[in-house]
Amino acid sequence: MLTCRDLVAQSSDLLDGELSLRQRISVRAHLAICFRCRRFIRQLRVSQRVIRQLPDAPVAELDTLLRAMAAQQRKKGTAADHDGPQ
């Protein structure tokens, strides 16, 4: 019989669909009778979505990067002109 500690140990695999059929059945059986583990799994899914929605930090020095990319683009264009048919 799966304990709550076992369930927590398998919780990430449950979220990622990494459990075998047998493991899934015993996890489901445990969740059916254990309120605290149901809450744990529900909140683990919430915290996964929290990470998903955490605002992005702005890109540092975006302008410098874009200038470097534009320079690379121009260099490529020049190289293509040189490589082109005469």
Add this chain to the structure above:
Amino acid sequence: MTEEQLLAGLRAGHQAAYAALVTQYQGAMRAVAIAIVGSSSADEVVQDSWLAVVRNIDGFAERSSLKTWLLTITANTAKTRLKKQRREVFIDDLRGPHGSIDNDRFQPDGHWQQGPAGWHSDSPEALLDAQELRDCLEHTLSSLSELQRSVLLLRDRQCLELEEICNLLDISHSNVRVLLHRARLSVFATLEHFEVTGEC
């Protein structure tokens, strides 16, 4: 902007397309770079990767998604930087600032000693409404090992498949699972701590 429009813009060398691309994918690329070369060289690797993207965009055959292509370029740039010096994958156990859900939460028979506390909401938007919690989560993420943090971000933020993470970072499936699980429990512990105490 759809991926098609973005690609057309990139191929035409439009600045706006580059800006959109960088803003959208920089986070994922940094996570890959940090996992492979560490934080100190990650920004350089990402910059070099962007230049490689500009050089090679015409050769992008669309056999994979744009995101997969960008992350593969980043992983290759990072691995070249390492000069084939194989890094030991260190399955460390750095604890987040609010611990984890570990043994002391359970009775000897394996049942909860102290069950998970209820949270005031199950909505991520409602939880993230508190600036203090957002800062607190950033603090927890920065206290994880670089590899743990990257694996968590690539999976739960960027929604990459486990297999894709294994391939990009050259780490085994079981190691990815262990890293991910530990990182998630640290994040869980931070959220729980904040919900119970109202502080970081």
